[in-house]
Amino acid sequence: MTLNNNGVKLIIFDKDGTLLDFHKMWLPYAENTVQLLEKATKLNVGPAVYKTLGVDILAGKVSMGALAEKTLTGIREDVSLTLQTFGINPTEADSIVQGCVPEASPGQMAPVCDLPKLFEVLKSMGILIAVCTADSRAATIDQMNKLGVTRFLDDVVCGNDVGIVPKPSPHCAIQICKRLNVELKEALMVGDTIADLKMGKVAGLRASVAVMTGVGTRDTLKEYSDYFLDDVSGLPQLISKFEDTKRG
Template identity: 80%
Template sequence: MTTPNNGVKLIIFDKDGTLLDFHKMWMPYATTTVRLLEAATNLRVGPAIYKTLGVDPVAGKVSMGALAEKTLTGIREDISLTLQTFGLLPVEADAIVQGCVPEASPGEMSPVCDMPALFTTLKSMGIKIAVCTADSRAATMDQMNKMNVIPFLDDIICGNDVGIVPKPSPHCAIQICKRLGVELKETLMVGDTIADLKMGKIAGLRASVAVMTGVGTRDTLAQYSDYFLEDISELPHLITKTMTEDTKRG
């Protein structure tokens, strides 16, 4: 017997902080980037770079900032601007960034729950699954393969795909819905940042669902969130028990 989906036909997931533990994945990236930049510039740029990225190196945590909210291109642009505040010319800063800000993270890939089990449940409910991430396609596909979830995914949009407009623009959400033949009002956006949830709201999706496994907090995400979950394993209960067909954005 198919579990009721209460009119939810598609879930669009952010990746880092939603499917994967953000801090374990990206803290090593931040520290590696700072080490390479300081070696290349011979300057103590670390504190400024950490601030730009939204990283607290003492607590070992990532909060809102370029690392959590932007594509690789956006991260590199922001770091270049930060380096220019130390007196580097734009062409110098850009060259250093290209050599010192890596595409992929050396961090640990730590799923927030049993992903194949969750996706099996969602599929049994008649729900399509998509991933929309600011990360690169190479890194994303590698991680999805390692989690054994590729067969469950109906669409994937990555930060370096040609022609995308990054979150919080509604562009990616609208394109995914069009490609999968699902109405906006039948779709949920699930993420851990303002950019994720704002995309869902601007696109007019059924709801934006915030998870507490990434960089956002209830306070920072409240404006754009319809529901809060500790992690994505709670989605089936949310859909079958909490949501109703006439759920409206409040």
């Protein structure tokens, strides 16, 4: 039986923390980055860099911070500023960062659920699917291919695409809707950070849906979230019951 889409024609997904386990993907990246930076600077910059990235290395968790909320350019800028607090001049700090803050993560690509199955159900409901991520295009396309979901995607926007304005700006959401000929009120934003959900709110999408598989918590995300899900697998059921579902 096909579920009712209740007027939802498009879902815009964040990637890391929403479709993929954020911690398994990006903790190894943070550790590798710190090792490279400490080797290059010969200084104990690790604690300060972890703080900038939003990483609690002892707890093995990533929280709100540059790593979860910014593009590669933004991450490199923040790390450069952190290095400068150790007396490294801006030009040298920028040069070090270019060589020591990689584009791709060496971490594990762990989907939060059976994504091909989920996307197939959403397609059967007449819903278009887009991905909007701060990650690079090369890494994103490679991951989507390996996950076997590329054929389901109607649009993909990445952090290093020319001309984008990163989340939480509404720019990407508006452009995706325009390209796919979908009204803003017919689209949902699904993500795990304030930046994801605020983008949906500011753009005027029908709803912003928070998932608990990334760096955000109910408390940190409640201001910009209309609905909460344990993970994205609950989307078809949520959408089919929209008329009866109350905020939160």
